[in-house]
Amino acid sequence: LSLCLTLFFNWHLNAQSKSALEDQAYDYLNNFDFAKAYDAFDKLHARYPKETDYHFKLGICALSYPEKKEKAIAIFKEIAEKDKSRESRYYLARAYHANYMFDDAITILQPLITELIPSKKKDDKSTLDDARIILSNCENGKIMMQNRLNSGVTNIGSPINTREIEGVPIITADESMMIFTYVGRKSMGGKLNAALEPDQDGTYLSDIYMSMKNADSTWKVPTPITTLNTKANDAAIALSPDGLTLFTFLSNNENEGDIFVSKFNGTEFTKPEPLNSNVNSADYWEGSCSISADGKYLYFASERPTGGFGGRDIWMSELVNGDWGPPVNMGPKINTPLDDDAPFIHPDGVTLFFSSKGHSSIGGYDIMYSSKIGDNWMDPVNMGIPLNTTEDDRYYVLNSKGDKGYFSSDRATADAKGGQDIYMVTPGIIGEKLIVGLFKGVVYGNNKPIEAKIDVVKSLGGEVLGPFYTNKTSGKYLLTFKPGSVYKLKISAEGYEPFEEELDLETMNSYVERNRDYWLYSKVFAESNPSEVKIDTVKRFVAAPATVAVVNTPKVDPKIETVAVTPTVSPKTDPKKEEVITTPTVAVVTPPKKDTKLELAKIKAARKDSIKQALAIAKEEKKKKEAEIKAAKEKAEEVVVKNEPCNTQLPDLASIKGKSLNTISVYAEMLQLIGDYCNQNVVFSVQIGAYRKPENFKYPNLKPLGKVAIADYPDGITRFTQKQFNTIREAEAHRQKAINKGQVDAWIVVFVNGTRYTLEEMISKDFLERPVN
Secondary structure, eight states, rough: HHHHHHHHHHHHHHHHHHHHHHHHHHHHHTTTTTHHHHHHHHHHHHHHHOOHHHHHHHHHHHHSGGGGHHHHHHHHHHHHOOOOHHHHEEEEEHHHHHTTTTTHHHHHHHHHHHHHHTOHHHHHHHHHHHHHHHHHHHHHHHHHHHOOOOOEEEEEOOOOOSSSSSEEEEEEETTTTTEEEEEEETSSSSBOOTOOOOOTTTOEEEEEEEBBBTTTBBOOOOOOOOOTOSSSSEEEEEEEOTSSSEEEEETTTTEEEEEEEEEBOSSSOOOOOOOOOOSOOOOEEEEEEEOOOOEOOOOOOOOTTTTTTSSSSSEEEETTTEEEEOOEOOTTTTTOSSSSEEEOOOOOOEEEEEESSTTSSSSEEEEEEEEETEEEEEEEEETTTTTTOOEEEEEEEEESSOEEEEEEEEEOOOTOOOSEEEEEEEESSEEEEEEEEEEEEEETTEEEHHHHHHHEETEEEEEEEEEEOOOOTEEEEEEOOSSOOOOEEEEEESSOOOOEEEETTTOSSSSSEOOEEEEBBBHHHHHHOGGGSOGGGGGGOOOTTTTTTTEEEOOOOOSOOOOOOOOOOOOOOOOOOOOOOOOOOOOOOOOOOOHHHHHHHHHHHHHHHHHHHHHHHHHHHHHHHHHHHHHHHHHHOSSSSSOOOOBBBBOTTTTTTTTOOOOOHHHHHHHHHHHHHHHEEEEEEEEEEESGGGGGOOOOOTTGGGGGEEOOTTTTTTEEEEEEESSSHHHHHHHHHHTTTTTOOEEEEEEEEEEEEEHHHHHGOOOOOTTOO
């Protein structure tokens, strides 16, 4: 009796143990925790080797668990030897594919597809679709293996990667900061159930972390961005090149997933706000995006079916009146019937990286890129092996220079830290020359870092970019520019006199990186601390490249005059040099084999043609401008002083005395009060420049407007003025013409019996008609 009871209790105990272990194994599998599911099914198969379902599930776990995927071949090979079913052969082919044994997989897949085509069963139809995709992956994989690229892929390691999950890296254009997504024990709220309540059987949800780069190029210990993280799934998905605008993703029990935006206010990122309904659809997932360097275009991924090509597609929205406009699908060159996701537009504005299960993928998501030539996107190019694997490789970002790229992958490598890690590839792109100018520095107000606004306008066409802003705390800014244009910059801040200059990047033909600081001053500070005012502002340049011409046109205050000085840079003291890099149901048809090297050569050739075309257009535009100037010269000589009726009675100027004419309302009041005032001893002229080295002031754009008078003054400054007028209103009309021609710092001066005054000086003296109070 004792022996029977013992056997009964042992049997009951084992039965309970099997049931509990089986429940645990299936729970892990259903929650996609393949590592723990593998261990549980391994134990079950060892105890109960005749139960084939345990063995089969062990193989599925091995396929989805990169560290064990090699074992998947032996598992499914053993199963297929006993069971010749379509399912077992299909999974054996998947195991071969996952381990780069493409020919072995093709040998199984081709007859399997032929066998499955006539079947009407729903499960067979699904298997057929998947088999066709894997066959396509294998054909692509063979090509990629033959054209393996000479690039280095490394796990970025600690302190960013851990034994848990890290992914979706995003960086500033200068690679000084990385923000990424983390899932693990440190996730806010710990393990949570579907209702976002604490539950030991729940799962960890994603949080947003940030790390800064040390001087030795290592990464600091990452910290969570607490203002962005919630108990739900939070992810960082895109960062503006200057690091001040962050796009995030939020998904909870009420929301499939939407895109939000947060701003850096100098000390922290603000609470994210959802983008409008043009981007976030009501019922579908939107979960990755990228913003162009000029802030005008948002590329994002969405599962909305209307207007799409199937699965996830990449869309583009343009900023219209301060908000995102109606989305436009990127079209069949970018999107496929399979999933296309994770767009990243490089600061050069013409190279789009994204991840796709279609195109020439070798398995799962592969990282591709497409180049924009004119208004058209070229056929995407697979970035090849070793960057891409048969696992999921996505969320690729590239620094401005193009020498380093970052992405996330769940590949199984010796240096892998966890289920998904962040990797770095060097060079970031092979066979391409990314041309972009990266400008960074600090804006100072009265010699202290300040928040400032940077307005940028393209000279040709007047396209407005930005505005851009400096960091509120550090005053740092970071701008990127595309070649082929002259850019006008205006740096301004409330209470300070603005500074303006031109950057001529029309002939820039390589990557350029420069440091440049700006100093703005308030009127009171400049008057009270003249010795602390930095006059030679252009000494802020570091290693100005020969391909970039810089024209300095400082904003001139009507009362405090700023003088432009020729930049001089000594090679001996230059700490930095310009760096140049030369270097539904889907029927998938196997694409024709592509020669990756040939595709790269085609893209490279197309880029050269595009650059030649751009230079030809610029040359033609120059000819047109010269023709316009020549034609305008015939009309340029007008009567200098017009004898039109004017007001000889000077009104009371008390309301504008002592006030800055830089204030728009004060300037408008001045025009209303004395715009038509005239005096036989007073003439008004438009000053277009004041330089210590007059030979450096070029003004061909202004010559069509009339003759320019050049006069040297005792203070060592040469001043350039254009025309003379009886009234301020007439002079103002000419000033506006000069501004429209690009001389945005033109301003009005007064001459009384040959003596020069500023407008503010004459207002304070009542134009010499009345004694000053």
